[in-house]
Amino acid sequence: MARLLTMCAKVxxxxxxxxxxxxxxVALALLGSAGLSQxxxxxxxxxxxxxxxxxxxxxxxxxxxxxxxxxxxxxxxxTNRRDITDEERETSKQAASVLLxxxxxxxxxxxxxxxxxxxxVIHGCYAIVTTISx
Numbered sequence: 001m002a003r004l005l006t007m008c009a010k011v012x013x014x015x016x017x018x019x020x021x022x023x024x025x026v027a028l029a030l031l032g033s034a035g036l037s038q039x040x041x042x043x044x045x046x047x048x049x050x051x052x053x054x055x056x057x058x059x060x061x062x063x064x065x066x067x068x069x070x071x072x073x074x075x076x077x078x079t080n081r082r083d084i085t086d087e088e089r090e091t092s093k094q095a096a097s098v099l100l101x102x103x104x105x106x107x108x109x110x111x112x113x114x115x116x117x118x119x120x121v122i123h124g125c126y127a128i129v130t131t132i133s134x
Contacts, residue, residue, distance in 0.1 A: 049105075051105070052105040053076075053101050053105035053106070053107065054104070054105045054106050054107070056095060056099075056107060057107070059092050059093040060092065060093050060094075060095040061084055061088055061092035061093070061094065061095060062078075062080045062082075062084075062095045062099075063080055063081045063082050063083035063084045063094075064081045064083055065078055065079060065080060065081065066079035066080070066081050067079050074102075074103055075100050075101065075102060075108065075109075076100070076101040076102075076103070077098060077099070077100055077101075078098070078099040078100075078101065079097065079098055079099075080095050080096065080097050080098070080099060082094055082095075082097055095110070096110035096111055096112050097111065097112050098110060098111040098112075
């Protein structure tokens with residue numbers, strides 16, 4: 001029993017030393033991150049534009065979109081995975097695989113390509129660059 005009391009006393013002494021040290025480390029971490037977040041340059045603010053892009057050509061419908069990228073001419077490239085439902089296929093026209101928009105949201109180009117040479121579905125702009133440049 002005396003041995004058990006001695007062990008408990010040691011654990012209590014250790015925890016009395018450890019917890020203040022842990023609290024000090026946490027406090028320093030919080031103060032340090034607060035100091036780093038006081039950046040002089042404000043973070044950019046983004047807003048959703050519910051009217052972008054402009055409507056697609058009559059009857060066009062997209063499936064899930066694989067990615068959104070911007071090229072060196074400030075065109076927004078959207079990749080369409082072309083996975084529409086059978087019902088959508090009956091009532092709409094499948095949109096092109098690659099849609100090219102200007103900054104205002106106007107469709108300025110589209111491309112379907114030869115997807116038999118590209119495995120699977122489009123996951124990003126890398127597939128477009130690789131496929132187009134050959």
